[in-house]
Amino acid sequence: MALALFEQVKEHAGMLDWPCVLQPQQxxxxxxxxxxxxxxxxxQSPAGTYRRGEEGVVITYRSAGLSDPESLIATLAHELAHxxxxxxxxxxxxGCELWEPATDLTAVFLGFGLFLTNSHFxxxxxxxxxxxxxxxxxxxxxSEPELLHAHAIFCALRGLPVAETLRHLKPALRGLCKxxxxxxxxxxxRLDQLRAMVGTSVHSAGGQADLVxxxxxxxxS
Numbered sequence: 001m002a003l004a005l006f007e008q009v010k011e012h013a014g015m016l017d018w019p020c021v022l023q024p025q026q027x028x029x030x031x032x033x034x035x036x037x038x039x040x041x042x043x044q045s046p047a048g049t050y051r052r053g054e055e056g057v058v059i060t061y062r063s064a065g066l067s068d069p070e071s072l073i074a075t076l077a078h079e080l081a082h083x084x085x086x087x088x089x090x091x092x093x094x095g096c097e098l099w100e101p102a103t104d105l106t107a108v109f110l111g112f113g114l115f116l117t118n119s120h121f122x123x124x125x126x127x128x129x130x131x132x133x134x135x136x137x138x139x140x141x142x143s144e145p146e147l148l149h150a151h152a153i154f155c156a157l158r159g160l161p162v163a164e165t166l167r168h169l170k171p172a173l174r175g176l177c178k179x180x181x182x183x184x185x186x187x188x189x190r191l192d193q194l195r196a197m198v199g200t201s202v203h204s205a206g207g208q209a210d211l212v213x214x215x216x217x218x219x220x221s
Contacts, residue, residue: 153194
């Protein structure tokens with residue numbers, strides 16, 4: 001399943017012919033040591049990793065991520081965004097310390113803004129004969145409003161209506177989404193600047209690089 005998702009993510013990102021290997025990470029240790037007894041502070045593997053070495057490019061994912069395909073897709077898109085930007089000749093706007101947030105931004109402009117936004121925050125409950133509890137998790141480096149803002153810019157450049165996003169977005173974010181789409185649509189001059197910089201192709205290597213850099217023009221509005 002992970003390999004099938006990975007191939008679809010690569011194809012949608014326009015990176016199907018970019019050579020890389022997908023590997024599962026070792027399973028995290030079980031924090032349940034007895035009825036109603038959990039280990040606090042147990043180490044947890046990252047959702048995904050990217051590395052380039054003598055063996056080529058390797059992307060890894062947390063095996064438990066298979067239970068949440070939407071989050072797994074967001075993770076794979078983020079790691080492919082690392083691959084896409086690895087050879088950029090200069091750091092992102094704001095410097096190297098903002099490389100991870102810029103990588104999230106890249107994943108949005110590869111076409112995965114909805115996946116990153118929907119999986120950014122998760123709330124879950126569990127109950128069995130021994131225990132009852134809840135857990136929250138956060139994924140990614142940009143907030144939900146920041147991700148939606150970048151996604152609105154992407155959709156404006158591609159001519160995608162807000163209705164296409166609202167069909168799949170979490171209900172709690174739909175009001176914010178409508179407002180951001182309106183605000184971005186009003187920035188006609190800055191949108192024209194972006195279009196002039198990147199032409200008509202969002203998925204070309206050159207266009208992708210310029211989009212990531214130039215998106216700051218609207219992000220600072």
